[in-house]
Amino acid sequence: MTSQNTGGAGRLPQQRRLLTEIPGPRSRTLQERRAAAVPPGVGSVLPVYVTDADGGVVVDVDGNSLIDFGSGIAVTNVGNANARVAERVKEQVDRFTHTCFMVAPYESYVQVCEALNRITPGDHEKRTFLVNSGAEAVENAVKVARYATGRQAVVAFDHGYHGRTLLTMTLTAKNLPYKQGFGPFAPEVYRMPLAYPYRWPTGPENCGPEAAALAVDQITKQIGAANVAAVIIEPIAGEGGFIEPAPGFLPAIAGFCKANGILLIADEVQTGFARTGDLFACEHEGVVPDLITTAKGIAGGLPLAAVTGRADVLDKVHGGGLGGTYGGNPLACQAALAVLEEIERLDLTARARRIGEIMLPRLRKLAGEHNAIGDVRGRGAMIAIELVRPGTTEPNPELTAEIARRCHAAGLLVLTAGTYGNVLRFLPPLVISEELLNEGLDVLAAAFAA
Incomplete structure (x- = not known):
């Protein structure tokens, strides 16, 4: 064996x-x-x-x-205990473990942000800030979207999973074990049908266009496109069952968002960092999100997550409006830099x-x-x-x-x-x-x- x-x-x-x-x-x-x-x-x-x-x-x-x-x-x-990741983390431990980037910053945080700005989809100018977990990244992406657009409504999808905090539980579709007994949930969150080819009533060949048309119709009629700050979606639904939306669905949703001033958030927490055969899963159909959330594979097991997005969106938030005590911890930043090197080297x-x-x-x-x-x-x-x-x-x-x-x-x-x-x-x-x-x-x- x-x-x-x-x-x-x-x-x-x-x-x-x-x-x-x-x-x-x-x-x-x-x-x-x-x-x-x-x-x-x-x-x-x-x-x-x-x-x-x-x-x-x-x-x-x-x-x-x-x-x-x-x-x-x-x-x-x-891989677990990747030698390059371990080496960088050990070197950092000997120097310092924490200062809080919001108090006394350090270069590795900036390096991780520069790298994510470079490798995430789209050639527009970007900004990145770092947090601790995928759920925290999603919370912050929604917060930024509401701030930047002046709108409140957020659209998520059936079978989606976005985390276990109050807002991300609300965005998550599945009740047990994630939501049962933990309500009431956050307001102004709406759920739309996902293009689930295996279970689409008229067959997988019709799934993409029909699901997109249905979602657009429901958003328009039930919420009003002018009230929607963001649409958030996993390019492949993770906890929902690794559902790959039918071809054409994601581009259609992205086009609707662009036409109506809605920010598209790609939740790439589980799909990111080469997992799907592209560096990010939304690249498969050429979808360029306004904001992208990453975590999990970013730092080889150390707690780190990020929100990356359009500079004109992220630059709107006032000073001090983003951050957190441990966000972008120097050990995790060094691990992330090693992970990105390994993805390219291997x-x-x-x-x-x-x-x-x-x-x-x-x-x-x-x-x-x-x-x-x-x-x-x-x-x-x-x-x-x-x-x-x-x-x-x-x-x-x-x-x-x-x-x-x-x-x-x-x-x-x-x-x-x-x-x-x-x-x-x-x-x-x-x-x-x-x-x-x-x-x-x-x-x-x-x-x-x-």
């Missing part, structure tokens, strides 16, 4: 190794301690406690080495495309063998399968949970997702070896066969 290292992997053997059942005895002991110290509202996909990770594997306290198809939810794109956009070229045919073959797989979708290294009751499109969350459990028991870390809880999503590190990737797919196929 061994495999050769590639790219950012090299410190740990890149192999699946099971020494105990999953979870093992030490992980079960830690789980008991956790139950006495941590509220149950903080969930975990897999109760194994990690002591090490590198490239495409994570190692637990019992010595088991699991293949990682989760990347900490699309965070460790350059050509991880091409690597993501190669992962998709390996995964999609194998998953489609699996779908041909098991009629419980209703849809195979995704781009690059952001791939999913949707599970249904055979012969129908009825969601099958029970089978989804069972397949995930069997994968976990066999040493493959996979994640579930979807509005209906019936999607298996795959987010391998972009540096995973092809051997390890194929072995993970073998484990998945065995779970279905069982």
Whole structure:
């Protein structure tokens, strides 16, 4: 079960190794301690406690080495404990860990902002500011949009996920587990239908234009375009089930926004930094957002997020209106600079495309063998399968949970997702070896066969 290292992997053997059942005895002991110290509202996909990770594997306290198809939810794109990231962070720790950029600034913050201004879509003049999390970036993008336009309404979409704060919970579509019991929610947020090809009533070939026309009609009639500050959308819906909007939908929404003075916010928190085979997912159809939010893969696991956008929009906000104590922490900034170097050095956009070229045919073959797989979708290294009751499109969350459990028991870390809880999503590190990737797919196929 061994495999050769590639790219950012090299410190740990890149192999699946099971020494105990999953979870093992030490992980079960830690789980008991956790139950006495941590509220149950903080969930975990897999109760194994990690002591090490590198490239495409994570190692637990019992010595088991699991293949990682989760990347900490699309965070460790350059691999866990990437050597260049670790080196930059260690050097920064020796100098200083915090001054607060709003008190005494430092160059690395400016360097990250310059880099994001350069690499995000569009050749217009841009500005960037840094915060701590994807939810905080989304909150700030909406805040900026309302300030810059003088309007209040914000439009989000079905199946969208934008975070767990009050406003971002409001923007998020799914009730359980994200919203249940946490209301009342923020005002002036409206939800529109998403172009979901697999579930569009008149078929995937009609989905893009029909969904766009329906959204535009509802915005115009129910809200009034002149009242809308921003439309926010994930170029590929993440927690909603890796739904890739039908072709033409995103450009049509972008065109409507431009024609009506509405700011388009692309939430690229999960899709950014080479994950989909482009540096940013909205580039696939040439969509240029007014504001783009990034996090997750930006800093190799350190807390960092950003809002990047048109200079004429961001420059409107008064001094002191943006910021936060920890936003753009110097350790995270150094990590981000290393991540951007690694993406370019290892050509991880091409690597993501190669992962998709390996995964999609194998998953489609699996779908041909098991009629419980209703849809195979995704781009690059952001791939999913949707599970249904055979012969129908009825969601099958029970089978989804069972397949995930069997994968976990066999040493493959996979994640579930979807509005209906019936999607298996795959987010391998972009540096995973092809051997390890194929072995993970073998484990998945065995779970279905069982």
